[in-house]
Amino acid sequence: MSQAEHTGRRGATAGHTGRLLASELRVLFRRWRTWAMLAALAAVPVLIGLAVKFSPGRPPSGRGPAFLDQITDNGLFAGVVGLVVCTPLFLPLTVSVVAGDTIAGEAGLGTLRYLLVAPAGRVRLLVVKYLSSAVFCAAAGIAVVLGGTAVGLALFPLGQATLLSGTQIGPAESFGRLLLMAAYTTVSLLGLAAIGLFASTLTGVPVGAMAATAVLAVVSQILDALDQLDWLHPWLFTDHWLGLADFLRDPVSWDSFGANAWLQAGYIALFGALAYGRFTTKDILA
Template sequence: MSQADASSLAEEREARLEGASRGTGIRFLGSEVTTLFRRRRTIALLAALAAVPVLIAIAVRVTEGPARGGDQGGPAFIGSIMQNGLFVALTALVVSIPAFLPLTVGVVAGDTIAGEASHGTLRYLLTAPIGRARLLVVKFLAALAFVVAAVLALVVVGAIVGAILFPVSRVTLLSGDEVGFWGFVGRALLMAAYAAVSLVGLTALGLFISTLTTVPVGAMAATIVLAVVVQVADSLSQLAWLHPYLFSHYWFGLGDFLRAPIVWDSLGQNALLQLGYLVVFGLLAYARLSTKDILS
């Protein structure tokens, strides 16, 4: 580690200790969120996600084939982009849910506790004192803030680049009804919220895994691999009995927000499932951290 990096790490630690020791949990949470979004890795992850809708829009614009995506089995909504640029946001969201979003969330969630132990700051945080339960809650909420930012990066950048490169008009929903610009914006935000809720279980799982090791790369890799394994299991008909209990099972329920009236069943089922994962892995993370000897 260079002298500059060491100095930066020391300043970061002092700022976070101050936020942890002074006043309420809100101050500590604000300190953690600020620290997370100031890291170059976080900025790079968000930039990579923002590049997804840009690449999709440019690819469609260059090929100029509105039917090509549908004819060749392209991602959902890609065949509609030439008629309405707002579909860039939806296509980017659908493309990113099974791969890019779990990858970035796995990196952030896997680093929550293991990263602190690796840098030698976990012991300092716990001696603030803030309590181990409070530390876990703040770490989870900070990771959840990244989830929201990641989803919004896809949707907002997708809508902007789509409006720049393609015409924007009334949107025909899957049910055949049409909505105006602001009606579609509301539905797009609901889809973004749905995607964020869908990643709560994976975030909680990554938090738990992060308490098991002091090697953040290992925790990140394990979280990402498990996300892939769960999705593979969700695609096997032989495991149909298990599907309703897998955190990825309702990830593609986004289409329900493109119907009139909106179908809320998937949102309720998904939220309940993600809450179950949050409770189970949150308790496991606390059980692990509360009995763990903190040496770094």
């Protein structure tokens, strides 16, 4: 095969993958379920902001979610509190629904065999399904940020934000750090998305894959809270989930971000390989 033919074939493969991914994202974001989950995530910081606004007095320091007492000084902290509240439960739950439905949903509907005959190819289909879940991870974090920003701008002033180090920053830098926190949250969820993809290859019942993925997220956090298992903590995919607070230091501490990214990459590699091994040997067309 000549170099030109090889290049042309690679370009055609990339083009087909791109079209398949675009089609998958259209299907994902045309579902009412997807938008209902995103709306629910956005509603969390809105409800927090309303509770703070209409409660008597300033929220006491040290009580309630982290940074709750800062919302009255800078409304953008509604988004920060929203991310802190949503990260342990609501974000993993929505990602479990999307990731658990990737392959099992197609199998349950009977459309999986047609996707493979298209031909999409099993490896390409796995990659596209995972990438669509990753896009949802980003959309979920952004939904919380947008909900928090909207309620913060509507109900509270945009004053100086006091960081954990005691220094103060303006509204523009505060919003930039809020976006970094959303990016951190997205990275945190990528390992869970890979687990959900693998679970989805094990069954043709989407609810089973969704539930298994969500339960694993809860169990991992419970294990992470037990001091007796501190030797296990660095290996749990939830260990760095709340490290997003490091973006509220001056200067920003990137240690948690790096450790979290490497940990999630390991889970992506492990469960991606398991999903590949399961899916490529599974009898689907019979």
